[in-house]
Amino acid sequence: xxxxxxxxxxxxxxxxxFAQPKxxxxxxxxxxxxxxxxxxxxxxxxxxxxxxxxGGFKRLMREGFNARNNHYHYAATYTGPGHAHIYNGSAPAxxxxxxxxxxxxKANRLVYCTEDTTVQTVGNTGSAGKMSPRNMRVSNLGxxxxxxxxxxxxxxxxALKDRGAILPAGHxxxxxxxxxxxxxxxxxxxFYMNDLPAWVKALNARRLPDQYNAQQWTPLLPLNQYAESTxxxxxxxxxxxxxxxxxxxxxxxAAMGLKYEELRTSPFGDQLTKEMALAALKGENLGKNAQTxxxxxxxxxxxxxxxxxxxxxxxxxxxxLRLDRVMAELLNAFDAQVGKGNYxxxxxxxxxAAHTPGYLQSLHIPAGTREYNxxxxxxxxxxxxxxxxxxxxxxxxxxxxxxxxxxxxxxxVSMEMAFAAIRAELLKTPGIVNVYNLHNVAAMAMPENVRxxxxxxxxPNRCGDFYILFNPNYIEGFRKGGTTHxxxxxxxxxxxxxxYGWGVKPGETTRRTYIHDIAPTxxxxxxxxxxxxxxxxxxxxxxx
Numbered sequence: 403x404x405x406x407x408x409x410x411x412x413x414x415x416x417x418x419x420f421a422q423p424k425x426x427x428x429x430x431x432x433x434x435x436x437x438x439x440x441x442x443x444x445x446x447x448x449x450x451x452x453x454x455x456x457g458g459f460k461r462l463m464r465e466g467f468n469a470r471n472n473h474y475h476y477a478a479t480y481t482g483p484g485h486a487h488i489y490n491g492s493a494p495a496x497x498x499x500x501x502x503x504x505x506x507x508k509a510n511r512l513v514y515c516t517e518d519t520t521v522q523t524v525g526n527t528g529s530a531g532k533m534s535p536r537n538m539r540v541s542n543l544g545x546x547x548x549x550x551x552x553x554x555x556x557x558x559x560x561a562l563k564d565r566g567a568i569l570p571a572g573h574x575x576x577x578x579x580x581x582x583x584x585x586x587x588x589x590x591x592x593f594y595m596n597d598l599p600a601w602v603k604a605l606n607a608r609r610l611p612d613q614y615n616a617q618q619w620t621p622l623l624p625l626n627q628y629a630e631s632t633x634x635x636x637x638x639x640x641x642x643x644x645x646x647x648x649x650x651x652x653x654x655x656a657a658m659g660l661k662y663e664e665l666r667t668s669p670f671g672d673q674l675t676k677e678m679a680l681a682a683l684k685g686e687n688l689g690k691n692a693q694t695x696x697x698x699x700x701x702x703x704x705x706x707x708x709x710x711x712x713x714x715x716x717x718x719x720x721x722x723l724r725l726d727r728v729m730a731e732l733l734n735a736f737d738a739q740v741g742k743g744n745y746x747x748x749x750x751x752x753x754x755a756a757h758t759p760g761y762l763q764s765l766h767i768p769a770g771t772r773e774y775n776x777x778x779x780x781x782x783x784x785x786x787x788x789x790x791x792x793x794x795x796x797x798x799x800x801x802x803x804x805x806x807x808x809x810x811x812x813x814x815v816s817m818e819m820a821f822a823a824i825r826a827e828l829l830k831t832p833g834i835v836n837v838y839n840l841h842n843v844a845a846m847a848m849p850e851n852v853r854x855x856x857x858x859x860x861x862p863n864r865c866g867d868f869y870i871l872f873n874p875n876y877i878e879g880f881r882k883g884g885t886t887h888x889x890x891x892x893x894x895x896x897x898x899x900x901x902y903g904w905g906v907k908p909g910e911t912t913r914r915t916y917i918h919d920i921a922p923t924x925x926x927x928x929x930x931x932x933x934x935x936x937x938x939x940x941x942x943x944x945x946x
Contacts, residue, residue: 430928431904433689433745434696435736436543436570438485439725440563440705441887442751443713444472444896449630450722453623457730462749466902467944468910474753474895475916476858477869478800479887482515484752484917485561485700486569490542491921492935493858494865498539502565504864505797505804512799513537513864516568518593525589525598525606530582533564534593535573540935543921544572544696550930551693556686559698560678562671566700566752576686581674583660586611588678601685610677611662614670618651621720625650631719638760639717640710640884642667648711648883667710669724671703676728680735689740694928699732700752701725712758712885746904746927750920751897753887756875760883769875772833777803777870777878784827789815800888802840802866817841821868833876838869855890899941907946915941 447459447468454460476483476494478501486492486499494500503512516533523531541549544557559571559578567578577594579602581587587606590598598606625634639648643664644655657663665671679699682688688695704721711717736745762769778798785794792813797804805820817839825837838846840860843853856869872878875893877886887894899920905927918938925932926940 428929430694431744431746432691432694433736433740434543434547434694434924434928435732435745435747436489436696436698437729437747437749438488438561438566438570438698438700439749439751439898440481440566440700440702441708441753441755442704442898443754443893444470444898446722447898450719450726453630453723454726455730457733458726459729461730461733462747462900462902465908466747466900467906467908467941469899469901469915469919469941469944470910471912472750472897472899472915472917472919473892474897475855475918477852477855477890478859479753479889479894480800481563481705481752482565482569485566486515486538486542487917488750488752488920489544489570489572489698490538490540490933490935491918491938492540492933493918493937495858495861496540496935496937498537498861498864499569500859500861500864501800503799505799505866506864507796507804507807510796512797516565518591521592523589524592524595525587525602526582526585528582528584528589530564530580530584531589531591533568533580533591535568535571535575535578536593538569538573541933542570542572543924543933544570544698545574546925546930546933547694547696547928548572548574554691555693556688556691556695557698558682558686558688558696559700560675560682561700562666562675562702563700566702567698570698570700579678579682581662581666581671583663583666586662599685601681605678605681610674611665614665614668614673615654615662617670618653619668619670620651621716622723623720625716628716628719631716632714632761634716636715636760638758638883639712639715640880640882642710648715648717650716652717666703667706668703669721671706672701672721672725672728675699675701675703676732679732683735683739689736689745701728708755708884709880709886710884712761712883713755714758714761742903744904746906746924747900747902748920748924749898749900749902750917754892754894754897755887756877756885756889756891756893758883758885759875759877759880762875767875768873770833770873770877771881772872772876772878773881774878776831777828780827780831781824784823785820788823789813789820794820797866799866801870801872803868803870804866805868807867817867824868828870833873835871835873838871840865840867840869852890901941901944905946906944909943911941911943
């Protein structure tokens with residue numbers, strides 16, 4: 403071929419390539435669904451794997467992306483912070499959500515993470531709706547979506563717990579809804595609206611809580627098939643209100659003066675949440691709008707059941723097998739309304755949970771429980787012996803000691819002097835590994851992962867002065883059974899991170915990722931700027 407002919411041919415081919423039609427609009431999913439499973443340890447994906455259906459957790463794992471080594475990055479593995487930081491990619495040191503509650507030195511009282519006295523309940527005349535996201539100082543995924551679309555995207559948060567609905571939905575959300583155990587209604591706050599939408603009123607009118615309250619919680623399978631759990635009748639489980647033993651079947655009685663409170667500690671709580679999510683999907687026409695919508699759903703019953711019965715109980719296993727079916731039902735509903743491949747799902751947990759101390763003790767593994775007042779009593783004793791009588795300790799919260807700083811100044815006791823006295827006394831106490839001065843973390847000897855977690859949690863205006871590190875699987879309270887969370891250990895920090903659907907490349911990774919990586923991964927998929935307090939990075943392996 404002559405050189406001139408070759409050149410013409412190349413020019414023709416290049417021109418043909420440039421002539422190919424180009425996409426003129428940016429593609430995004432029609433709907434983003436964030437799912438938080440409260441108190442879901444990572445191993446629950448696999449412990450019950452063989453009994454899961456093909457359409458729930460297995461579908462997410464098989465067709466989606468699984469970050470198998472995903473951890474919390476701060477020393478406050480509680481419900482409020484977990485729900486906040488999954489969606490904002492930040493850390494308590496920046497966001498201000500340092501616990502479910504924290505001590506406010508100026509007000510001299512505990513502050514709840516979503517409390518807001520400037521708003522009123524919408525949905526009934528009670529006080530359970532006096533909530534908003536105002537205590538969270540940073541933006542989140544929902545806020546960024548609203549910013550990018552001039553508010554046209556719809557963002558809805560749903561959970562039995564107020565903090566599980568409010569903190570994921572964010573500041574700019576259309577609504578957050580939570581369950582009031584007093585009357586069994588889904589309620590909201592005047593922060594979002596002045597009246598409930600018709601679809602919420604219609605769901606409340608169905609009186610599903612009354613139907614569930616009249617039923618018994620019976621096991622899904624014959625009891626001898628729950629091989630992944632302890633026997634149904636063991637000494638280290640708590641009981642439901644009015645029950646003499648923690649055995650099936652379970653019935654529901656009023657607790658704490660609230661008719662529907664114990665429904666939370668059962669799979670019926672998941673059914674209530676699922677029905678609310680499906681009602682929102684239809685009622686708000688989510689995924690059918692011109693802009694990307696977002697639905698934030700948190701399943702809270704897993705946490706209530708884990709706390710009450712313990713991580714190794716038949717009740718926990720039964721709960722996850724039933725929740726798996728709920729997941730399948732939701733995915734099928736998203737398929738039907740939005741279309742498979744047109745929506746993005748991410749799933750994680752707000753924290754894990756300790757292995758039940760009684761169970762570990764039965765295997766001769768070190769574990770134990772402590773009374774809540776043991777630490778406070780030791781601190782007061784140490785300060786009075788060293789520096790005289792006084793109201794030295796203002797609060798013990800989240801394994802943190804809030805000292806009376808005014809009294810320290812008055813008595814001319816430095817923070818270092820107080821720390822030395824308190825630490826010496828607490829280290830005599832069985833079950834305590836160490837005590838750390840949060841004002842001087844950099845100078846103290848400790849494992850680097852603990853240093854990282856303490857640095858990420860410390861907010862000088864909302865945190866205490868000293869942090870107490872217990873032995874692994876030593877928990878406060880729960881002497882009568884059950885378990886809890888809130889430590890720096892892997893059983894509390896290692897939680898699922900699953901991505902599924904639009905823009906997701908199926909696969910998995912075992913490299914260490916963090917909760918703060920979830921939000922930037924989702925914003926990368928949506929082509930949005932990260933939330934303003936974000937400190938994480940996208941999980942590149944998951945992006946198609």
